[in-house]
Every structure is written in structure tokens, then in C-alpha cells.
Amino acid sequence: MFDTLEVLKAAGARIHVLSKSGQEAVGMSKTRFTPDGMLVDWDKQEGHAGKYDAVLVMGGKGAPKSLWDDTILPQILTDHFRAERVIGAIGLGVAVLARASLLSYEAPGPEDEKFTEELEKAGLTRAHSSVLQDGKIITASGPDAATEFARAVISALE
Numbered sequence: 001m002f003d004t005l006e007v008l009k010a011a012g013a014r015i016h017v018l019s020k021s022g023q024e025a026v027g028m029s030k031t032r033f034t035p036d037g038m039l040v041d042w043d044k045q046e047g048h049a050g051k052y053d054a055v056l057v058m059g060g061k062g063a064p065k066s067l068w069d070d071t072i073l074p075q076i077l078t079d080h081f082r083a084e085r086v087i088g089a090i091g092l093g094v095a096v097l098a099r100a101s102l103l104s105y106e107a108p109g110p111e112d113e114k115f116t117e118e119l120e121k122a123g124l125t126r127a128h129s130s131v132l133q134d135g136k137i138i139t140a141s142g143p144d145a146a147t148e149f150a151r152a153v154i155s156a157l158e
């Protein structure tokens with residue numbers, strides 16, 4: 001997540017990081033991060049009115065438990081997709097887009113059995129590329145593709 005954030009911030013992006021609980025999160029490398037708010041309050045962030053230019057789902061070991069079954073996130077993604085905004089996901093977060101039926105044919109993602117099952121349920125195959133862009137939808141395999149993912153998001157916003 002941090003590599004993606006750094007690239008986006010360097011490009012001048014204004015970022016709101018939201019989580020399901022709004023509580024401090026612990027990453028795979030024991031890194032800690034406190035989000036700006038809760039996902040349920042996505043449209044109540046200070047200095048924000050209307051839709052975001054991009055909505056990105058950051059995966060990680062907690063994504064299956066906290067994001068895959070979330071009822072609000074797919075609605076936010078679908079709404080932004082219909083408004084022709086950039087949407088994206090990286091790592092285990094890609095399954096959220098798959099569950100929301102926003103992906104076609106293939107998607108990159110981690111070598112994870114449950115993730116693979118999610119792709120198959122959605123009728124998708126695993127992409128061999130680390131980052132895949134289909135119009136304004138960008139997906140990436142995981143942390144090793146974070147910088148490339150962020151650059152693709154920036155390009156799609158231009």
C-alpha cells in the first residue's frame with residue numbers, strides 16, 4: 001500500500017484512505033497505518049464532494065475477512081464505474097471487483113487458493129501480467145506491482 005500511496009502523492013493526488021472499521025491496520029510486514037475514516041462514511045470525507053476520481057481497493061492478508069463480504073464497497077465501486085471513474089484493486093483486493101462483476105475474462109492476483117476460487121466463481125482466469133488495464137479498470141497482482149499499478153492509475157486519470 002505504501003508504494004502505491006507514495007507514487008500517487010508524488011503525482012499530486014489528494015487521497016482518503018478508508019477501512020471497514022476505521023481502526024489502525026497492521027500490514028503483512030507489521031507496518032501500521034491509521035485510515036482517514038470508515039468505508040461507510042466514504043461520501044462524508046472532509047474536503048470531498050461528489051464522486052472520487054478513483055476508487056482503489058488495496059488487498060492484503062485482511063482483505064478476505066474485511067472486504068470480500070462487505071456490502072457497501074461493491075456499491076461504491078459499481079457507482080463509480082457507471083460514472084466512468086477509475087476503479088482498481090491490487091492483490092487480494094482484486095476479488096472484490098470480481099465479486100462485484102466488474103472484471104472481464106482475466107485478472108492478476110496472488111497465488112492464493114481462496115483468491116483463485118473467487119476468480120473461478122466469477123468466470124475469470126488468472127492473468128499472467130502483473131498489472132492489467134481494461135478501460136478505466138486497473139488490477140494488479142500484489143505488492144511487487146504496486147508502483148506499476150499506481151502509475152497506471154495516474155495515466156488513466158490524465
